[in-house]
Amino acid sequence: MSEPEFSSRNPPPSNRQLLILLAIFGGFIIATIAALWFLFEQLVWLIPPQFEQQLGRLVVPAFERQAKPSATQTTLNQLLDGLETHLDSKQENREYQVLYIPDSTINAYALPGDRIIIYQGLLSQVESENELVMILGHELGHFAHRDHLRGISRSLFIQTILSLFFPNVGSLESFAAALSSAQFSQSQEKQADEFGLTLLQENYGHVAGATDFFERIKAEEREDKIAFLQTHPPSQDRIKRLEKLIQKRGYELDKRSPLPASLTTLD
Numbered sequence: 001m002s003e004p005e006f007s008s009r010n011p012p013p014s015n016r017q018l019l020i021l022l023a024i025f026g027g028f029i030i031a032t033i034a035a036l037w038f039l040f041e042q043l044v045w046l047i048p049p050q051f052e053q054q055l056g057r058l059v060v061p062a063f064e065r066q067a068k069p070s071a072t073q074t075t076l077n078q079l080l081d082g083l084e085t086h087l088d089s090k091q092e093n094r095e096y097q098v099l100y101i102p103d104s105t106i107n108a109y110a111l112p113g114d115r116i117i118i119y120q121g122l123l124s125q126v127e128s129e130n131e132l133v134m135i136l137g138h139e140l141g142h143f144a145h146r147d148h149l150r151g152i153s154r155s156l157f158i159q160t161i162l163s164l165f166f167p168n169v170g171s172l173e174s175f176a177a178a179l180s181s182a183q184f185s186q187s188q189e190k191q192a193d194e195f196g197l198t199l200l201q202e203n204y205g206h207v208a209g210a211t212d213f214f215e216r217i218k219a220e221e222r223e224d225k226i227a228f229l230q231t232h233p234p235s236q237d238r239i240k241r242l243e244k245l246i247q248k249r250g251y252e253l254d255k256r257s258p259l260p261a262s263l264t265t266l267d
């Protein structure tokens with residue numbers, strides 16, 4: 001068999017030039033996308049918290065209606081205030097607040113607008129103050145890292161900006177639903193766990209209780225039924241990662257603090 005005149009290894013010069021042009025063009029497109037992505041990531045830090053609070057106005061009222069102002073909610077907010085003293089000055093303009101919802105759902109999450117939702121179902125599982133502080137710290141981590149803003153696509157941004165200028169533009173319900181069901185990426189969850197662990201250490205001088213909640217729901221083998229796990233990574237992965245981090249940072253474990261009285265009998 002004779003070789004073709006031009007093997008694929010050695011295309012004629014015109015083809016090769018075309019390939020080089022295509023490669024340059026492709027590279028240019030990829031570099032532009034990467035640059036825009038990087039820029040977008042950096043822009044997140046320039047967006048004032050007021051913008052997030054504006055976003056919150058679309059979703060928070062529905063949760064406020066379900067929330068129960070009670071001794072439980074007051075105590076949760078006192079705990080949160082204590083944690084806020086450890087936050088850096090970048091977060092001075094935030095208005096963090098817990099909304100306690102008396103519902104059996106086992107979940108907690110951060111809503112845009114500086115609100116942390118805690119359901120009775122989750123609270124009734126928690127056995128120490130440390131464990132609860134870890135959960136609150138994790139949610140504060142989502143705010144500190146501006147995770148809500150990162151999770152929202154640009155089109156939703158545009159819709160929000162429009163709504164600021166044209167409040168009656170309507171069709172915001174689907175947007176609100178997208179916002180409140182927003183799932184964070186694995187790496188965002190990992191960073192929020194790290195943030196929670198750091199706050200736990202700063203609050204107590206040790207990190208006992210860091211993995212308690214995940215251990216409990218894992219042990220109960222009910223993972224698939226727990227809403228918390230539909231919005232968060234598997235417990236086993238988180239426990240392993242946290243244990244590694246505790247070892248690496250040389251954190252110590254000490255006695256857990258009991259839950260405040262108003263959190264043992266929930267109202």
Ligand SMILES: [Zn+2]
Pocket residue numbers: 138142184189192232
């Ligand atoms: Zn999370």
